[in-house]
Amino acid sequence: MSRAAPKKKSTRKTRKAGRAKRGLFDHLADGIRWLLRLFWRALAIAFLVAVAWVGLYRFVNPPGGIFMLQEYRRIGSIEREWVPMERIAPVMARSVIAAEDANFCLHWGFDMSEIRRVIEAGSTRGASTLSQQTAKNVFLWHGRTWSRKALESGFTLLVEALWPKRRILEIYLNVAEFDEGVFGIEAAAQRYFRTSAADLTPLQAARLAVVLPAPKSRDAANPTQFLRNRTASVMDGAATIARDGRADCIGG
Secondary structure (H helix, E strand, C coil), X not given: CCCHHHHHHHHHHHHHHHHHHHHHHHHHHHHHHHHHHXXXXXXXXXXXXXXXXXXXXXXXXXCCCHHHHHHHHHHCCCECCCCCHHHCCHHXXXXXXXXXXCCCCCCCCCCHHHHHXXXXXXXXXXXXXXXXXXXHHHHCCXXXXXXXXXXXXXXXXXXXXXXCHHHHHHHHHHHCEEECCEECHHHHHHHHHCCCXXXXXXXXXXXXXXXXXXXXXXXXXXXXXXXXXXXXXXHHHHHHHHHHCCCHHHCC
């Protein structure tokens, strides 16, 4: 019997050690659950803030964007004047659609057929829609990181859900860069052609549309032969989408 006592003490120690381990695991589990709850709450708050932010700009004109602010700080000044859609020549709106996103009125923010075409062709050019470009220009910074692209996709869905197509294009035309430090169609029309956005001709509209992919290196007033050919193509495209109904969502 004298030999049995140490075994009982050993058993008690084992039980205490087991309870201590379980206590440690319980604390770790509680900590993980707390972090997960905090994460989901933060995510929910961020989503609600994003919804409110995007929803506000359906009715209030955005003051600019992160990229516009970066350019202002870099070069010291920018040219920009907001104009409503009613003061933008309809042919300008159609030209931008023809040049950048021919299926703008047909998709929900992402042109899947264009994405497939780019992937199959192994092309290096992007397949960003006008909705995606607007989300990037208004709410985000320019860059090629996966995190920015993920945020762009989220904002694109909100933009498509909360803004009509006409509003998307109106904002795009007022925040897009057309030359170094020149943002928006009114400033671009004045800079290149000494006219207003309302009075742009089909040729002028097409020339402005073709500089959008590379505004710092392309010149609408002195186009290269490539840009002249591209301008002719955009003019044809703008006339085509006016006839076949692909511009109906913007009233033109």
